[in-house]
Amino acid sequence: MVIKESLLKLLTERSINKVTVTDICREAGINRNTFYSHYANQFELLSTIENDLYEDIKQVKMSSSNPQKLSYELCKYIKANKTICEVLFSGHGDKELLERILYISHDLTIERWKQELKYFDPQLFESWYTFTAHGSIAIIKKWVSSGLKESPSKIAAFIDKATDSVSKAFYSEEL
Template sequence: MQEDRRIQYSKMVLRESLLALMKERPINKITVTDLCRQANLNRNTFYMHYHSPVHLLSSIEESFFAVIKELIERSIRDDVHVKSSFVEICEHIADNSDLCTILFSDHGNGDYLERVIYILHDRSIEVWREQMPHMDVNTLESYYSFISSGSAAVIKNWIKHGMKETPREIARFIEKVSRSVEQSFMQ
């Protein structure tokens, strides 16, 4: 059943207000009163939908996460290479740059980007097991941790510096560095 327009409006205003406040300060310094004042809504309206600012942030993160996950799962279903998924992730981040600038900042959840990139974990391990059957799973897990943490750092840096490069350029850079590490790793 579709939500009433008033409910949709209230949630939208609360989301926008939280993101506006997070430009100024971290989530743990934002109160329900701050949010309601910014949104021009009363506290009862807030509590009808969320129990804390962190809960609201989680809701925003989950919505974004679900879209990224669907993009990646569609790529996997269509048997698209893992590296193509990085292009899609970077494009989605660029399309939602205002949101991502806040979500991936120091004011947001510190490990959120790593969680987004972790969606590629199972598919990456599967591909590498085929490419490097002589490698044990623990080694591949360590390799994935190294590549995913580096990729997350590159994306955070890209966002922090205003996304001057195109999503394709950033994805290509991540792919190039990953391939270089992979080639030396496979020897």
């Protein structure tokens, strides 16, 4: 855990490309052999941290039986894990991580839309999901980069309202 925390601390100061194993070991107070007994390099360590976060959020999202609560559960998790999310969702983390997280519920959402609408256009549904997911990503990134000052419920309510307004346009007319 100390190795992961050390990398996260270093990533608040600089990108992964400018962090060395020596830097991590110095920060963690360990020797290089200890580091290499767990990870091949700093990139593998970052990947492990990101994958752990992804899997945790995947469990949160999959355990929520109410689709309307997904954004709230995600925002609540982000707020509870503020430090790691601030680092990983910043320019020093994987730029695709938040997108991967939001696409966890892709299949469930598309399936729900199929059931709720009279028609099904796979290309339209993909575009619709992409639009709402990327809008959500932008809001979450802004929230995280500004210090997560608003409550998870406020951010989730905004995301849900914006997504619902786009959805209503699709529900109200057949394309």
